[in-house]
Amino acid sequence: MCQIIFKNENCVFFFKTRKHNGFMNYFLVILGLIVIFSIPSVFGEEIPSWVKNSAGWWANDSITDEDFVKGIEFLVNEEIIQVEKNLIQNKTPEIPSWVKNSAGWWADGTINDRDFLNGIQYLVSNGIVSVSQDSSYDKLFIGGFDLSNAGPFEGNSYAQYTIIMFSDHQCEKCVNWLSHEKKIIDEKLIHSGIAKFFLLDYPMLGEDSVTAAEASYCALEQGNYFEYLDILNKKYAGIQNGWASVNALVEYSKTLDLNFDEFDNCLFWDQQALRVDYNKKVALSHGVVGTPTFFVIGPDDQIEKIVGPQPPMIFEAVIMEMK
């Protein structure tokens, strides 16, 4: 049960009474955090100093594990504390004692912020602190297209126009388009801030297409999405002839700075299968039949469909017409 929240004399008096039940204590913890959250000086990349106080109380068993964790969850979700949110590995039910010791040492000033954050990161990674989805995986709808499971986009987020490409990694025309025409579009539309570019999967040429798409997202987990796509384009060799088999895809990962075991597990256990399937459903729901198929979406959600590997001037013309 939460007994003491703040060491401020007035607040101590207010919270010290045992008439408050557990729910009320938890509510007051969060309320206090919200009040402090509203103070602008709290924002910033540094850990706010009052968090240190909370850490110290927790290390001294003045507040329970549960209350401390709930407080940390709030701080992480509101990005008051910055940690990697999407690396949940193993679910561990208990908080190791070293994390509590770290909190105490940090409160005393014995260790620095980074060392304390490593402990928080451990709690997040092991599911002890539940965090909301990373903002990049929040629902992202543009022009009626659900892009929440797409890979990262290329270009500026403030670009008014969006180009969505549905592609199959075993589609020769897609690969050729990405290797040639896309470079001109990069120069004229994407790097100039006019449009941003999303690549979504529409695997229709066999199992290897699905596997290749999954592999790209496994590489995305380790921050090598675009590099891995480049490798896939360079290694293209046909349809269902082994160049995009699981073994080959794992071999390609060795040329990048990837954690091989993590990548291998991700691919072997089909961890990204649902994501690929989701993108395929998005394609089907918008009448995509073949690849490559493009959609250009304007700032007022005007949509123009471009079917086939068409030249960059068509995309420019479509955007001009939308303006």
Place this chain on the structure above:
Amino acid sequence: MFIVFFSGLFLPLIYLTEYLFFEPYFLFYVAEYEILNFLSIVVICALTGLVLSMSIFRIRFLQASTKKLRSGLVGSIIGVGAGACCGGIGVALISIFGAVGGVATSVLTNFEIPLRVASIAILVFTYFMIVKDLNRECKVKFDKFRN
């Protein structure tokens, strides 16, 4: 008749192989890296037009067999099918045939160049055989007429 056969095959084929587009604008576009593919399509269509028109002439006017017409058609179909992947119509056709279509797509795409070369070879061979037969048959008929 040659023009009819040539255009009747050429236009659908360049649409199927995504050199001709109708949306969002009417466009004919051949990328630099696709020039050889496009030229092979032109050659196949031209040879098919020649072979078909000459075969039909033989069948209609010389009462010849349809064997060479059939071999010409085989050559055309192989040439047409090679590399016709991934556009909307191609996919629709694949889905009709299911797994067989899937296997056919992978074969036709993976062996696109050899298939096109084989197709051209079949059509050229068929063309020369038809020319040889036409020379012989026309000479026989002419001699008969003269006599």
